[in-house]
Amino acid sequence: QVRLVESGGGLVQAGDSLRLSCVASGRTFSNYAMGWFRQAPGKEREFVAAITWTGGSTVYADSVKGRFAISRNNAENTAYLQMNSLKPEDTAVYYCATGPTRLTTTRTNYRYWGQGTQVTVSS
Numbered sequence: 001q002v003r004l005v006e007s008g009g010g011l012v013q014a015g016d017s018l019r020l021s022c023v024a025s026g027r028t029f030s031n032y033a034m035g036w037f038r039q040a041p042g043k044e045r046e047f048v049a050a051i052t053w054t055g056g057s058t059v060y061a062d063s064v065k066g067r068f069a070i071s072r073n074n075a076e077n078t079a080y081l082q083m084n085s086l087k088p089e090d091t092a093v094y095y096c097a098t099g100p101t102r103l104t105t106t107r108t109n110y111r112y113w114g115q116g117t118q119v120t121v122s123s
Contacts, residue, residue, distance in 0.1 A: 002026040002112040004096050009117030012086055016121070020081040022096030022114060030074035033100050035110055036081045038092035038119075045095070047105040049081060057103055064090075086121045093118050 008020040022034070035050040049070040051058045058070050064083075072079040079096055099111030 002029070002032075002098055004098065004112055004114035006094065006096050006114045006117040009094060009119045011120045011122065014087055014121055014123050016086050017082070017084045018086065018119060020083065020094055020096075020117060020119075022079040022081075024077045024079070024098065029077040029098070031101065032098040033103050034070070034072055034079040035097045035100075035104075036070060036079075037095045037097060037107060037110075038090075039095070039116075040092040043092075045107060047107065048094070050103055050105060051079070052103050053101070059103055059105060061105075083119070086119075088121050088123045091119060091121050 003025045005023050030053055033052050036048040037045050038048050039045040047061050049060045051070045051072055055072050067085045069082040093116040095116045096114045097110035100109045
């Protein structure tokens with residue numbers, strides 16, 4: 001079992017930056033790829049970014065490419081999502097997830113999920 005706890009969300013203005021953190025405990029964190037997803041009110045949970053267990057490869061949703069950056073520190077069992085140039089449409093609850101051993105954007109491939117952290121971007 002892996003437990004994930006996100007933090008770093010908040011209320012910001014358009015154009016601002018935030019860095020989300022996800023701390024893992026339980027089974028070996030470094031064996032798995034990590035992903036970030038988000039869910040806005042009334043919408044399905046959508047993929048944002050993912051990173052391999054080595055940190056050597058990443059993939060992003062088109063809507064965040066060039067603005068967001070995912071990273072991880074396996075020694076500290078922590079993954080990060082740096083979000084720059086935030087837009088009102090980025091407003092959502094952000095979730096970190098893990099479980100797959102390969103890089104994937106498919107939500108159902110992720111077995112373990114955090115409780116989410118709210119990000120609100122005002123215009």
